[in-house]
Amino acid sequence: MFCPECGNHIKDQNIHFCPECGTKIEQGSHTGKNTPTPQSEGTGTHGLIFTNVGLLAEKMEIDEQDLMSVFDEFIKQKRKYDISYKLVDAGNYSYQKSGFWGNNKTVCLTPDSPLWDYMDILMDVHNGEKKAGSEISQYLFIIGGNDTIPMPCTRHYIPDDGNDDSIDTDILYAYPYGKEMLTLLENQEVFKYDQLFFVGRLPFGTDASLEDLCGYLERDINYSNGIPMSEAYGQCDPHWKKVSSRVTNDLLKGNYLRNLDRYLSADHYYNRLILSPMVVEENVSQVFHTNASLYYFNLHGGEGREARGYFGVMLHQEEDGCWPVIEPEHMTTCETPNITISEACYGGRFIGLDKHHSMMLASLFTNTLAFVGSSRVAWGAVDSSSSSASDCPVSYADIIANYFISAILQGYSAAEALFIARRALLQGTTPGDPHAALTVVEFNLFGDPTTTMDSRSELKSGRKPTGKNALATQDAKIGCSIEKIETTNRGNSILEQVRGAVNANIQLIHVIIGQFLYANYGIKPRPVDEIFKIKYNNGQEELKFNYDLTSERKIPTRFVVTTSTDGKIKSVYTTR
CATH class of the missing domain: 3.40.50 (Rossmann fold)
Structure with missing residues (x-):
């Protein structure tokens, strides 16, 4: 059980007073060992540590109670700095809401458990905090790798991508509202929702x-x-x-x-x-x-x-x-x-x-x-x-890095800094841009999300919270459709002749791009590998021309040149 005042883990079930702060412990009101600690009052930083104690103890080859003691001490020490964490154990969690017979539902999740079960636990904790009128946890510190708390894997935003067909991301844990959030993430609508948590993960390797x-x-x-x-x-x-x-x-x-x-x-x-x-x-x-x-x-x-x-x-x-x-x-x-x-x-x-x-x-x-x-x-x-x-x-990953560094120097926490960078990217690109969405989702924060930098920057923010409002503007028409364009005329039907005329225009744009790449980047003209036509939900259209430089660079390297449908070059970017 835990002390309802200071959150100290109390192993003696018969004790009447907390040995740490002296608060009276009411018998019969003890919470389970892994039930979230009631939050103490205050204006500091509040967050959850989300892990699976049993699985992590097994990985670390340590007794569960000894591992609990490690977390207890960490939570106790962080509280001295006005950072209040409480532990949520997905391997032994008792819901705060009662079941049909008045008993609390208890779950023991495994890495094979549905992702929604993990998200449901987080929502139960959040709703419990609201109901109790206590401070709401803004930070989510996941401790453990994919074998402890699974890292969500979502569909890639670019169909038939040459390298990837999926994305490992923890951003979904920022929106634990229900199963529909996966679909909303994959169609980018999730970016219009307010985040529930600033998320960071401490993963572990096989060693x-x-x-x-x-x-x-x-x-x-x-x-x-x-x-x-x-x-x-x-x-x-x-x-x-x-x-x-x-x-x-x-x-x-x-x-x-x-x-x-x-x-x-x-x-x-x-x-x-x-x-x-x-x-x-x-x-x-x-x-x-x-x-x-x-x-x-x-x-x-x-x-x-x-x-x-x-x-x-x-x-x-x-x-x-x-x-x-x-x-x-x-x-x-x-x-x-x-x-x-x-x-x-x-x-x-x-x-x-x-x-x-x-x-x-x-x-x-x-x-x-x-x-x-x-x-x-x-x-x-x-x-x-x-x-x-x-x-x-600059584009995509550059924008993430630029805004992240700037926010860190201003005193924002690491998780807030990544949030600021993600928002800057989405709000600075065409709503629905698949590469922008990819970048927002694939860049993850590893480590304690409350980590800050104590810099001498004159722009230092004083660690004022950013608020977890939506990454994208609420009225933006997010999303797009992607059509792969054929570059040769393969028949004589009227439909194919029309297609051929379109492709003739595209071939002209390709020639212009070749001249541009050679003049500005020293890249010799070459065949185009793929051409995609992007139709955004806000009515905008553009073309993306993909060029493969792998044979010359001796490392998988692709250039993308984005143009308007009439051939105006808008941007050039490349794989990292």
Whole structure:
């Protein structure tokens, strides 16, 4: 049972007073050991720890009661910093609402249980808080990997995507209103709903240990008032150095990035960002900042188990293409608590991996307290020769990283910062843009969602809450239909002749794109792989031309050029 005042876990069922705060315990009103702790009054931060104690204890090879003691101590220590967490155990949960016979329903969920059962528990907790008139929990801290609390897997927003057909995401837990939320997420209508929680997850790899859990929780407690922001480290592919410089502009203006002008030449270093593969894994340790408070990576990532770290691609096509430039082992050398944001494809992957094969896991269980990364192929802008760093276009993952860094420096929590970044992306793109929706959903937060940065920024917000209002505007006509366009005329019927005339126009646009890509990006003209016509629900239409550069870059690389239906080029972006 738990003390109704301070939330202390009380093992002695016959005790009459809480040994922690002295509150009288009414006999017969004891809650089950894993029933959410009644929230104490106050204006601080309130959240839920959501886990499965039995499954996690088995994974950590520890007795359930001992694991409960670990969580009890964590909750107790966080409360000293005005952060009130209470534990919700999906493996032994008693509903607050009574059943037909007046008995409380008790459930014991497993990884095979329907996702809706997990969401139903969260709604029961939320409704119980409202009914009791207590503080409403805004944060949801999931502790455990996919084998403890399942990570929802949703349908991909881009049909027949060359790499992915699904998305691993925790954003669905922000909307635990019912089964219909999955459909609403897949058609983007969920973005019009208010979030119930700011979500973060502490996952574990296949090599997880109790030391991983306890070590993270101890660091989390120690930096409950914020991670001191001293210096930052940024590393990017040279094709995106202008884009990356714009993304990290706040770090540059705040003088957080180290000045290495005396040590590195211009081809290795741009606006204080390390360029790779000019710097590779064999020598990156010479410049890698092990005492940084914030890490930013805009590099390539891979899906396979052996694609452990991040990669860079040579600027000149005649040189060997793809090089490993930083590995999980480098993150294990970090000496101070930090926050990490990665734009890399699969940069936040962890399911089925260990710390040796996941940049995110290696980071979290060394000194990273919050890590934002993608579970799937990520998309972002590429440098154009015609623009400077200050006015270089950014897109998708770049926008997420830019707004996340800015919000973190202003004192927002990591989960609030990701919320702000997601909202900025959706409200800055055409409602229904499939790549925007993909980016919002695939980028997840790993670590305690209440984590903050204690920076010296003049724009610091004082950690004012953002409110969990809708990511998209309520009156936006969200959604789109995607039609694949054929590029050859295969017959002589009137219908096919009309189609041929349309395709003739598309072929002309393709020629214009080829000239544009060569003039601005140095990409030689090539056949188009796929053309899609996007019809948005608000009436807008556009074309997306996909080009494959994999054979030249020696790493899966695709460019997308978006145009209006009359051929005006709107944007160029590429896989990360």
